[in-house]
Amino acid sequence: xxxxxxxxxxxxxxxxxxxxxxxxxxxxxxxxxxxxxxxxxxxxxxxxxxxxxxxxxxxxxxxxxxxxxxxxxxxxxxxxxxxxxxxxxxxxxxxxxxxxxxxxxxxxxxxx
Amino acid sequence: xxxxxxxxxxxxxxxxxxxxxxxxxxxxxxxxxxxxxxxxxxxxxxxxxxxxxxxxxxxxxxxxxxxxxxxxxxxxxxxxxxxxxxxxxxxxxxxxxxxxxxxxxxxxxxxxxxxxx
Numbered sequence: 001x002x003x004x005x006x007x008x009x010x011x012x013x014x015x016x017x018x019x020x021x022x023x024x025x026x027x028x029x030x031x032x033x034x035x036x037x038x039x040x041x042x043x044x045x046x047x048x049x050x051x052x053x054x055x056x057x058x059x060x061x062x063x064x065x066x067x068x069x070x071x072x073x074x075x076x077x078x079x080x081x082x083x084x085x086x087x088x089x090x091x092x093x094x095x096x097x098x099x100x101x102x103x104x105x106x107x108x109x110x111x112x
Numbered sequence: 113x114x115x116x117x118x119x120x121x122x123x124x125x126x127x128x129x130x131x132x133x134x135x136x137x138x139x140x141x142x143x144x145x146x147x148x149x150x151x152x153x154x155x156x157x158x159x160x161x162x163x164x165x166x167x168x169x170x171x172x173x174x175x176x177x178x179x180x181x182x183x184x185x186x187x188x189x190x191x192x193x194x195x196x197x198x199x200x201x202x203x204x205x206x207x208x209x210x211x212x213x214x215x216x217x218x219x220x221x222x223x224x225x226x227x228x229x
Contacts, residue, residue: 004155031216041222042116042207043207045217088155099158100218104153104154104155
């Protein structure tokens with residue numbers, strides 16, 4: 001079945017770059033997403049990438065997609081304490097409702 | 113940005129009782145709403161998809177008679193957990209997709225923590 005895997009924890013120093021990795025199994029995935037979850041707040045869409053793209057950059061965020069290896073990464077440049085949160089990788093299937101299949105989430109801790 | 117609220121944010125109920133959770137899109141119309149369940153240290157699991165004015169589509173393994181979903185308006189969907197048991201204790205999250213927006217965008221509520229004693 002479909003599966004999305006992420007490492008559970010990442011700790012970085014403020015100002016460094018963070019790289020959060022994700023692997024997925026469904027080769028028919030059309031879109032891949034990164035969401036951020038802060039305590040007490042709803043999941044927030046950070047960015048997404050279409051499966052025929054290799055890279056997408058949006059300000060401090062860079063998404064890399066290796067479709068052959070089914071590997072997705074999110075790089076956060078100049079990580080700040082406000083970036084501390086749980087980051088979820090998700091893929092969507094090709095159905096009409098485009099339901100999302102989620103990873104477990106990576107807890108990012110940014111140390112001053 | 114679009115805001116989705118959930119009410120209540122947490123609830124404790126006794127085994128055998130029913131509890132209703134509301135999901136509202138505050139500043140947009142949501143033709144589609146999704147209900148998720150999240151266990152500790154586990155990923156979000158989609159329970160059902162509801163389109164306004166029609167019956168919800170439940171994922172495999174989710175009992176539709178136990179988890180009643182009503183999406184009666186473009187701004188409100190409700191999830192009722194009937195005859196709740198301790199194993200129903202979980203974090204329930206809803207999301208909404210805007211009628212006129214990109215299908216990529218799902219706006220999430222902050223979640224409802226249900227504890228069944």
